[in-house]
Amino acid sequence: MTTPLIVDASVHPYPRSNEELREWLPPAFRDRGIPDVELPWYQAPGGDHHPSTLGSGQPGSDPAEVSRAIFDEMGCAYAVLNPLTRGNLPDRLLNSAVCAATNDWLSVRWLREGNRHGCFRGTIRVNPEDVAGSIAEIERWRNDPMMIQVGVPLQSREPYGKPQFWPIWEAAANRGLPVAVLLNGGAGVEYPPTPAGHARTYPNYAAFVPLNGFVHLSSLIVEGVFERYPELVFVFSDGGSDVLTPLMWRLDSFWRPFRDQTPWVTQMPSAYVRNHVRFGFSRLEGPPDKVAPEWFELDDKSDLLLYCSHYPRWSLASPSDLPQTLATEQRARILAENALALYGLARPS
Amino acid sequence: MPRSSPPETSTREHRVCALDELPPGGMRLLPLGKFGVGVFNVHGQFFAITNYCPHEGGPLCLGRVQGTTVVDQEAVGGTGYVLDGQVIRCPWHQWEFDLASGRTISEPLRRIRAYPVRVVNGDVMVTV
């Protein structure tokens, strides 16, 4: 029996300590305070990290340890590293410096020193609140083939379809880089995570927050961003493909009544998804095994999903978390083929 | 009361009104067919459509006739206005239909049932 090909589309490396990241900050920002390396906005009771990732230090901070878990134990061929940063800091320039430091640290410690097997790839983290800084950062990494996507936080004070962000998406699209949206760590200036304010329990928070990605997605469509940048692809790494069908049906049904307000949307909104949107597979979503094969064919989800472990999160997934009932082809697409195609990764021999 | 499509029957020509009773921008609704037929004067040209929207069966002819918008980078708000007086919006969900083509403004195209109109000896005539 051949081992299936697997690409892990979202792994979250951490610095060993605050000091380790600090070393990479530009001199002008080295004396600035930034939130702790380990401080998510909502912390999971019992720990944010999976027990198997707890060692002597910060989970996810040792390339060798992560390599063992992802490549040896889980059998992946590639892992896309997308590091968290420290929240939407009010000082956008400091925030951009943190992003740049994170990218430099990632490039050296993970994509060179820790990458002898050549299986890690990386994310250019940028701060959308600093448009010029984001574009500069994307350009700074243009010659590094290990950086295969741009990363932005899920948290935002404006939906990503709005025009102030367009130059960033343009820069990413011009470089052939997908944009990955990922729930960020840290403590920044953000609105409460649900439209009814804060969640009273962690499970409520964890269940709800990825759904905010749909607001970004629908604004990208309705503002005509995919019309402007035909090569642009957005990846919603935390998932949310489960609500794609219901909410896209709704978006489609209101297209004709509102067409006159947004004449640049020339197609049915759902028509934009196939070429422009991908989702991280999440084991904290449905469907149950019984309906999984049909469910994943609805709206081409088998072509949209990218398997992610989200190592070292408490909700760590493994390839066996895919529904058992999937057809071989569906499984192959979600485990690897969609990611190989999206990122232009060479098929391992 | 069910609002499904009317069955096919043989057609004949009906007098709508005198030409000067239907000026540009005007509409006459006649109790023809199952739901009525609206005859419109669009800048001197006449079009007739069934009073039934293909979406949920709303009384299409009671909607407002206006223009529609297009992308126009030169215009304020990047949006231009065209086809004035030629686009009818269903009074329910405001779907836009071009009276001249008998179809929705947007794709996928949906049609509305249209009827031939002509002017004969100063009378507007529709064949239903």
Add this chain to the structure above:
Amino acid sequence: MEETPVRVVDCDVHPSVGLLSREELAAYAPEEWRDRFYGSRAPKPPRFNYYDPPDNLHSVSMRMDSFPPGGGFPCSDPDFAFDQLIREAGVDIGILAPLGGDEIDPAAESARKVGTNNWLADAWLDKNNRHRRWRGSISVTLRAPELAAREIERWAGHTDMVQVLVSPQVGSFGDPANDPVYEAACRHGLPVATHLMGTSPYERTPLLPVGNPSHWHDFMAAWPLLFVQHVMSLVFDGTFERHPNLRVVFIEGGFTWILPVMWRMDAIWKERRLDLPWVKRAPSEYVLEHVRCTSQPMDPPESGVAEYQQFLTWMDAGRLLLFSTDYPHWSYDDPDWTRRQFPEAFRERLMYRNALDLYGLPSTVPKVPDASFQPA
């Protein structure tokens, strides 16, 4: 009077006050608030327009053919509403949900709701209801739970008040501070319904966690995430354990999202049971038992209704849905069109049976004379 079986219950109809004068409106308000609301120094709320429904300047968010010929706002004339909705569209019973009456001060808002309830009962349920086709909602605000509970008690004995109605633009529904409202509702077997309404005269639109979109199009698609959060909160905060008879009706926010939300909650609950000792059953069980959604606006895909019907079957829509039109709003769904979108196996339940069960409605109503539709 000859009776006819109920076959269509419309669970979302919006009456408005129409051409009532300030004096007439004031007479419905609690006495101590009359001057503040309707006196010479009372502020006049501006006409708001946050997101523009299609052709809003002319249609004001209404079906353009729903303006009464005698003047006044759509659904302000009970006779014309009866003609359009009951005679013409074939609805047998309509559940009235008045919107508005929000204030910044919770006590003032409570007083507004009292006035709304007095008006609704008088103008629709008592005077214009000999045909027995209208039922009403007891409007209250979750922002003043004790006052809300009192108002529910005041109306609980009225035969035609069949539910409680609250704005969803408040904190999560599962907050224990809301318990007095749920207790009062459950004591009288009244479902608690919610419909987008506003937070105050100056805060009409929900604010989304990643900012608000520019256009109503995507705002319209995304705002039901507010309802999603309320469902999650009701389950994860143990509200249905504390109130085992509570039924919550989510009006006009769509419903297909409930299926993946049930799955999502079940998956997280299985992993995080230690965090939720008060959640004794799978979240999806709570949802199927306690949550209902109205059907309008239906959103079957253009590709055809087969996929939609499959989805409705997966989500056990036969239990969850209640038919609605949203008359007189522009996004109105016609009853016959709606019926055709439902899988045949569900049609009866969705068009009337679920509503009869939920609201304790009679299975027959006085017959009204037939009147064929005449083009205007």
